[in-house]
Each structure stands twice: as structure tokens, then as C-alpha cells.
Amino acid sequence: MKDGLKFWNGYRADGLDFVRSHVEELTRLALRPETRLPFAVEGMRALGPITLPFYGESLSLLAPRELEVLAGEAVTLLRRTERGSRGAAAAVIAHASLQVPSVLTPHLPELFQLLPNEAAYYGEWPWRGADSSEVARLGTVARKAEEPPWHLCGFLVGARSDEALALAQRLFAPIDSPRLDRVLRQVGRELVDHRIRPLTSEAVFHVVFDDDYLRVDYSDPEHVWTHPTLLAEGLPAERSPFGGVLAERCGRCATPLARLLELSAILPELGVHSRSQVQFATCLWCQGSAEAPLYFSHDESGTPASLPEVRVSQPSTRHLRLNETVARVQRTRQRWRFQDWGLSTHRQNLHRVGGEPTFIGQYVYPRCPRCSGRMPFLLQFDSWLPLEGDAFLHWGGEGLAYLFWCDPCATSATFVESP
Known part of the structure; x- marks a missing residue:
């Protein structure tokens, strides 16, 4: 407790300058089993009406039982804190409701009165744990x-x-x-x-890339530990080629389609039964939007073809390619079935297959161009994917790309959403 209190007293005195000059101490306090809970409790009290990204991310390192204790402390603090001054305690409730909502179940009647995140889009999240x-x-x-x-x-x-x-x-x-x-x-x-x-599957997976592929910079003081969703633990459910281009071309601009994932073994868990193997793709130039997605039909082999079909006499020579690699499709732990773009602070792995999408603002499930039914969500990719030539793909500017699937029509749709 003393070490955590000392750190947060230093923060109160010197602000983020203290944090930047004590990165090793921050890492030690947040990671060690004997210090991480006291560090989180003292941090919640010290931060008071504000919160910091690295504090929110440190909560991901707590064991469920520790998060349960911290949530109880947060409710106690909320009882005596005026609305508008609940930053850190309210952040604890938000992260707990996303990661282990069951720890909030005993507190829901009281949280119904306190409403710690009443004005936020995640104000209703604690009721994920409603019994x-x-x-x-x-x-x-x-x-x-x-x-x-x-x-x-x-x-x-x-x-x-x-x-x-x-x-x-x-x-x-x-x-x-x-x-x-x-x-x-x-x-x-x-x-x-x-x-x-x-419109989503119960099965959830993360797409895990090597650090060398993503070129992760761990020199940032807010990125001194690896988030659990970035770790490749155990055997992957599937491996897939990723990156490069396909022979097929975009129906809008005629550039070669970008290779995303090629899946087979886990397709039934995702609600895909009409094909035994599917190659998913998109166009990096057109990308699509919620109002105008890109659509692709998939033949019996799962190969995509742009809808409408490509009809150009002169193929495009524009060059934009994702670096090629082999990705691991890793089954997701229960704790990370739900993630949020805003609370992830670019420190979590949001390359996901199955489960619920982490929409940035809209909740759009496109209509299938063939049957007009809403298309269930299938997978998504975050920004900062490496392109050939030392550049990065940002999906419209720190955004995400989403892919949806209509199984009866064997049709996929992709679009990009950015803040």
C-alpha cells in the first residue's frame, strides 16, 4: 500500500511528468500481484474527478477477484462523491462492466440510483451483469x-x-x-x-499478429505492458495468410482486392454453413462506408467477386498493399468477449472475429444486396496495419473496417467507420 500511495502522491505533486520519469515503478506496481490491487485503489482515490488512459488499462491486469474488490471500493467512493467529480471511480465501473460484469451484480440496485456514467454512452453497461x-x-x-x-x-x-x-x-x-x-x-x-x-455469433476470436509485423512501439510510457488480447496463448484455432492482393478486382476502381483472412475450421461457429472455406477481402482504395458498403459474392470455393462485377477495359495500376504475413486466429478469453473502441485507448487488440463489433459511433448492419436481410457481423480490423513501403493503414483515420456475411446468399459486405 505504501508504494502505491507514494507513487500517486508523486503524481499529485508533479502530474504526468512524474509518471514519465517513473515508468519502471509504474510497471512494477501495476504488474506485481502483491501491489497491483493497492495501486489501483490508491489511484482511484488520488485521481478523483479525472482519469488517465494508463490507469484504465492497468485495470486489465487485475484478477477478477481483485476487480471485484476494487468495484466495491468504487461504489463506496461514489456514494460520497458529487456527480461531475466521479472520474476514476466511474471509470472503474465502466471497465468492470465491460470485462467482468458479474462483479457488479450485487451493486446494481444501488448503481441504478447512483448512475455513475449517466451521461456516457456506456452508462447502461453495468446491467450486462443483471441476474x-x-x-x-x-x-x-x-x-x-x-x-x-x-x-x-x-x-x-x-x-x-x-x-x-x-x-x-x-x-x-x-x-x-x-x-x-x-x-x-x-x-x-x-x-x-x-x-x-x-446478428452476431457466440464464438469470439482475436487475430494475433507478431510484434515485428505490427511494429509496436513500447517506448510510450502508457504502453509499458502488453495487453492480454495481444498475447498468443496456446494453440490457435486457425492460421491464415493475411495481406498482399488477390487476382480479383474491385468493382468500383478495378484495383486488386486486398487479402484479409481465409477461414475454414471455425466457420460453423461463426454461423457460416453455406461454404466450407471463405477468402475474405476488401478494397483498400474504396473501403466503403456504412451508407455504401462494398459487396462481394463468394463462389463454391469461397473466392470473392466484387458486386457489381468489374467492367473496365484498362486495369488500374495503383499500388496499395498490406504487408504479407500469417495471422493466428486465437480463441478469446471470456473476459474479452466485449471490447470498446473508446476505452481501448489504442492499447488493446481490436482485430476480432465473431462476437459483437466494436462500433465507433453507429450500429449499422448492412442489408444484403440479394435478399435485403440484415447481414450478421463476422470480423473487424483495427488501424495501424502495416503497408508496403513503411506506411500504415488507418481506415479513414484511426478507424476500423468491419465485415458482414449473409449465409444464404454467400455474400460479404465491408465498410469503414472512423471517429
């Missing part, structure tokens, strides 16, 4: 409300359990089913034909 009693309590509150309590709809839908989703449908579909559908899309579901249908 049956909390779902029933929310239902009782909703039925007593004089006007439709749409914030409670977000709490129920955010719980993601069949029980909570069914209750949300009973309470809110008769009032405004299109609005309920929009809320459902925030958790990877849709309301279609009076049924709630998943």
Missing part, C-alpha cells in the same frame, strides 16, 4: 412508470439474457417496435417478424 432478480426489479419499475421508460429498455436489452430480452419485447414492442429494433442493434440483435434474432 434474474435484477431483471424482475427492472420490469416492476418499468410497469409503474407513467411514460415509457426507454432508458430501462436499454438496461434490459443490455443484459442480453433470453429472459431480459423477452421482457423488453413484451414491454416495449407494443409501444414502438422500430425503436426497440434500434436498441437491439446496439447489442447485436434485431427484431424481425416479431422475433428477436442474433
Whole structure:
């Protein structure tokens, strides 16, 4: 406790200059099992109304039991802290609700009153840990409300359990089913034909690249430890060639398509049954947007072809290629099934396959150009992928590229979202 207190007293006196000059001490306190919890507790108290990216990331190093203790301390601190001055304690609640929401389950009735992140887009996240009693309590509150309590709809839908989703449908579909559908899309579901249908898979994987491939710079004092999602642990579920270009060309600009992943073994877990192998691709020049995605059909071998088909007499000679490598598709630990672009602070691995996408602002699932149904999410890639010639791909500027799949039509769609 004394070491952690000493560090945070130094921060209070000299600010980030102290942190930059004590990187080794920061690393030791955040990593060692005997110091990391006291370091986090003292940090929450010292930071008070503010928070810092490296503090939020240090919470990823805590064991679930330690995060449970810290969450309890955060709730205690929130009780006596005015709204607007809850930065660090509120950050603990946000990170806990994303990583191990069950540690917040006993505190949900009180958090319902405290609402530590009321003005933030992640204010409803603690209810990911809602159990049956909390779902029933929310239902009782909703039925007593004089006007439709749409914030409670977000709490129920955010719980993601069949029980909570069914209750949300009973309470809110008769009032405004299109609005309920929009809320459902925030958790990877849709309301279609009076049924709630998943738009994501239960299976979640991370795409892990070698540090040499990503050219990670660990000299940044905020990047002195490797986030767990960047580690290649155990045998990969699949290995895939990545980067370079394919023979097929973009239907808009006629440049060769960029090779993304080629998957086979894990496809059934992702809801892909119409093909036994699929080569996924996109165009690095056109990239696509939520309003105008790029579409690709996939033949029996899984090879992509741009929709509409390429019809140019003079192929493009423009050159933009991802460096080639072999990527590991690694099964994701339960703790990292959910991630967030904002809270990741560019320190986590957001190259993901399956699960829920980490949308930056919109919750858009494109319509299939063939059947008009919404296309489930399949995979995404973060920025800072290396290009040939010592450049990097930023997907529109620190953005992400998303890929969706319509299985009956064997059609994929890609688009880019940036802040």
C-alpha cells in the first residue's frame, strides 16, 4: 500500500511528468500481484474527478477477484462523491462492466440510483451483469412508470439474457417496435417478424499478429505492458495468410482486392454453413462506408467477386498493399468477449472475429444486396496495419473496417467507420 500511495502522491505533486520519469515503478506496481490491487485503489482515490488512459488499462491486469474488490471500493467512493467529480471511480465501473460484469451484480440496485456514467454512452453497461432478480426489479419499475421508460429498455436489452430480452419485447414492442429494433442493434440483435434474432455469433476470436509485423512501439510510457488480447496463448484455432492482393478486382476502381483472412475450421461457429472455406477481402482504395458498403459474392470455393462485377477495359495500376504475413486466429478469453473502441485507448487488440463489433459511433448492419436481410457481423480490423513501403493503414483515420456475411446468399459486405 505504501508504494502505491507514494507513487500517486508523486503524481499529485508533479502530474504526468512524474509518471514519465517513473515508468519502471509504474510497471512494477501495476504488474506485481502483491501491489497491483493497492495501486489501483490508491489511484482511484488520488485521481478523483479525472482519469488517465494508463490507469484504465492497468485495470486489465487485475484478477477478477481483485476487480471485484476494487468495484466495491468504487461504489463506496461514489456514494460520497458529487456527480461531475466521479472520474476514476466511474471509470472503474465502466471497465468492470465491460470485462467482468458479474462483479457488479450485487451493486446494481444501488448503481441504478447512483448512475455513475449517466451521461456516457456506456452508462447502461453495468446491467450486462443483471441476474434474474435484477431483471424482475427492472420490469416492476418499468410497469409503474407513467411514460415509457426507454432508458430501462436499454438496461434490459443490455443484459442480453433470453429472459431480459423477452421482457423488453413484451414491454416495449407494443409501444414502438422500430425503436426497440434500434436498441437491439446496439447489442447485436434485431427484431424481425416479431422475433428477436442474433446478428452476431457466440464464438469470439482475436487475430494475433507478431510484434515485428505490427511494429509496436513500447517506448510510450502508457504502453509499458502488453495487453492480454495481444498475447498468443496456446494453440490457435486457425492460421491464415493475411495481406498482399488477390487476382480479383474491385468493382468500383478495378484495383486488386486486398487479402484479409481465409477461414475454414471455425466457420460453423461463426454461423457460416453455406461454404466450407471463405477468402475474405476488401478494397483498400474504396473501403466503403456504412451508407455504401462494398459487396462481394463468394463462389463454391469461397473466392470473392466484387458486386457489381468489374467492367473496365484498362486495369488500374495503383499500388496499395498490406504487408504479407500469417495471422493466428486465437480463441478469446471470456473476459474479452466485449471490447470498446473508446476505452481501448489504442492499447488493446481490436482485430476480432465473431462476437459483437466494436462500433465507433453507429450500429449499422448492412442489408444484403440479394435478399435485403440484415447481414450478421463476422470480423473487424483495427488501424495501424502495416503497408508496403513503411506506411500504415488507418481506415479513414484511426478507424476500423468491419465485415458482414449473409449465409444464404454467400455474400460479404465491408465498410469503414472512423471517429
